[in-house]
Amino acid sequence: MTTGRVVIVGAGQSAAVAAHALREGGHGGAIVMAGRELHRPYERPPLSKAVLVGAEEPRLDVLAEEAWLRCNVELLSGADVVRMEPAQRRLHLANGQAIDYDQCLLATGGEPRLLAWAPCGGERIHYLRTLDDARRLRLSLQARPRIAIVGGGFLGLEVAHSALAAGASVTVIESAPALLTRFLPAEVSAWLEATLRSEGAQLRLGASVSCAETTGEGPLLLLTQGGERLEVDELLVCIGMSPNDALAREAGLAIAPGGGVLVDAFCRTSDAHVYACGDCASQLRPGQQQPTRMESWQNANEQARIAAAAMLGSAPPVPPYPWFWTEQGRHNLQMLGLPAADLVYVRRGDPASGKALWIGHRGGVPVHGVALNAGGELRALRPLFDRARPVPMHEFGQDNLNLRAWAKQSLADAAATP
Template sequence: MTSPDVLIVGAGQAAAVAARALREGGFRGGITMVGRERHKPYERPPLSKAVLVAAEEPRLDVLPQEVWALGDIDLLNGSDAVDLDVAKRQIRLASGQVLAYDMCLLATGGEPNALASAPAGHPHVHYMRTLEDARRLRVALHGKPQVAILGGGFLGLEIAHAAMFMGASVTVFERATSLLDRFLPPDASMWLESGLREAGARLLFGASLGGIHSLPGGRIRLATDTGDLDVDEVVVAIGLSPNDSLARDAGLAIAAGGGVLVDALCRTSDERVFACGDCTSQQRPGQAAPMRLESWQNANDQARTAAAAMLGVPIPVPAVPWFWTDQGKHNIQMLGLPALDLDYLRRGDPGSGKALWIGHRGGVPLHGVALNAGADLRAIRPLFEKRLPVQLDDFLLDATNLRAWARQIQAGAAAIV
C-alpha cells in the first residue's frame, strides 16, 4: 500500500490546476492523481470546436510537459477509483490497488446525461465529454452526413456550428420553445436562433422524441410528434450529471440536486476530503440553495481554493462566475448568474455583430452578456464584483466610455463610504 500525502481522484482540468497550485504554494509532500482516461489532463472546451474542425488537432495539455518531467506528481491514468473509505483514509481502485491519503481531493467531473434509446455504444450515436469522443465525431463529420443534435444548449449549438462548418446537414431538437432562454435575454436568444437558421440549421422546438431506431445501412430514424427524420449521425447533448457516486457511497453530504456538497473552502462533510469542479455543489451569494456551476473558470477557481485550504493559507477571493462560448464566428461571454426577475438593458445591436446586455435588479448589475464585446464586459466587471447600484442611462449611450463610466461609479461609491 502506498501512502501519498495528497490523493487527487480525477485527472481533468480541476485536478491538474489543484496539483499545480499545491506545488506553487510550497507543498512538498507526495501528490498522486488517479484518472480514468489514458491521457494527461487536457482542456475540454476545444473538444466541441477546434478538435472537430481544425486542420491539425490542437494541443490541449493543462500542464506543460516540464511539470511532468519533474516527476513530483504521480499520475495513475487508466485507473478507476471504485471505493472511498473516509474512516481508513484510503481509496480502492478497480484493479484492487489501495491508496492511502492524508488529504483527498475529489475532482471526478461529470458524465453526459444519456438516453436509453440512444446508447453510447451505437456506432452512429455520439456523446461529447472526452477527447476520444471528439475524435470519433470528427471522423464521422468528414463524410458530410445528416446530423441530428438532441439538445440546444451551449454544447449542442457549438457542435452544430462545427458540423455545418464541416459540410454536414444539421437538425437541432430542443425541448424548450427558444434557445438558451435560461441564460440569455430574449433578444439575444432570438439573434442566436436567426443566425443558426441563416447558417443552414433546422431547429425543432418543443418536439417530443418518441424513439430512435436503427435502419438498414446504418442510418437512424428519429420518431417525433411532427414526423420521422432519418439521419446518419445522432449527437446527444442534454446536459451533465455530476460524478458524485464515490462520495455518496462513502457517506459524504450530497446536495439535493446532486453534486458533492462543499463549503466556501471546497471542503466536504469530511474534514480530510475536499472536492472541486463539475462534481460539486456549492452555496453562492444571492442563491437560495447550493448549486452546481459547470464552467472552465469554476473548475480552476475551486481547484485553487481547495489547494489553498489544504495548505492552510488564505483562500482566493471568490470570483464572479464567468462563462464563454464560441457560436460559429461569434463569441458570447457571460458574467454573473441569470435570474428570472432581472431586467435587461442592451447597448449596441446584435444585428451589427456586437452588443452588451446588463441584467439588473433595482439598478444593481447581476448578469452581463457580451456578444463579441468581451473587452466591454471586462471594463465594467468591478460593478458586478462590488454589486454597486448604478444609474444605467449612460450605459445606453454609444458615446459613453465604459471603463471611465465604471471608474466614476466606483469613485462615487468610495466617496460616500
C-alpha cells in the same frame, strides 16, 4: 509546507490546476492522480470546436510541459477508483490496488446524461465528454452527414456550428421553446436562433425525440413526440451532465439534494480529510437558497485553487464573479453572472452589426452581463458587478460613452454615496 500524501481522484482540468496550486503553495509530499482516461489532463472546451474541425488537432494540455513536470505528479492513467474508506483514508482501484492518503481531493467531474433509447457507444450515436468521443465524432463528420443534435445547450450549439463548418446537414432538437433561456436574455436567444438558421441549421424548438429506429446499414429514423420522422446519418445527444458523485455517496459523504458532493466555502466535504472541486461539487453560494453545481471552466479552476489552499492551511483566493464563455461559430459570447426574472436589461450596440453588450440590472445594480463579440468591454465593467452598487444605467446605451471612464466614475460616485 505540507508533507503528507495527497491523492486526487480524477485527471481533468480541476485536478491539474489543484496539483499545480499545491506545489506552488509549498506542498512537499507526494501527489498521486488517478484518472480513468489514458490521457494527461487536457482542456475540454476545444472538443466541440477545434478538435472537430481544425486542420490539425490542437494541443490540449492543461499545464505546459515545464509546469507539469514541476508538479511531480504520480499519474495513474486508466485507473478507476471504485471504493473509498474515509475512516481508513484509503482508496481502492478496480485492479485491486489500494492507495492510502493523508488528504484526498475528488475532482471526478461528470458524465453526459443518457437517453434510454440512445445507448452510449451505439453505432452512429454520439455523446461528447472526452477526447476520444471528439475524435470519433470528427471522423463521422468527415463524411458530411445528416446529423441530429438532441439538446440546444451551449455544447450542442457549439457542435452544430462545427458540423455546419464541416459541411454536414444539421438539425437541432430542443425541448424548450427558445435557446439557452436559462443563461441569456430573450433578445440574445432570438439572435442566436436567427444566426443558426441563417447558417443553414434546422431547428426543432419545443420538440423532443421519443425513439430512434435503425435500418441496418441505412440511416437512423428519429420519431419526435409530435409525430415527425427525421432521417439522419449521425445522432449526438447533449442533454446535460450528471455529477460523478457515486464514490462519495457510497462512502457516506454528504451529497447535495440536487446531486453533487456537498462542499463548504473551502471545498471541504463532510469528511475533514476529503475535498471536492469542479463539476462533481455542489456548493452553497451567497444569495442562493440551495447548493448548486457550476459547470464552467472558471469554476473548475477557482475551486481547485480554493481546495488546494485549504489543504495547505493557507488563505483561499477570493472567488471571482461567475464568468462563462462560448464560441458559437465565428461569434464569441461571454457572460458575467446569471439571469433572473426581475432583471431589467439595457443594451449597447446592435446585434445585427455583430457586436453588442447587454447589462441586466436590479435597481441600477449590475447583476448579469452578456457580451456579443465584446468581451473586452464586459471585462472593463467587471468591477461594477463585483461592488454590487447602483450605477446610472440610463447612461449605458449612449453612443459617445467611454465605457471604461464611465465605469471608473460610476464606482467613484457609488463609493462616495452613503
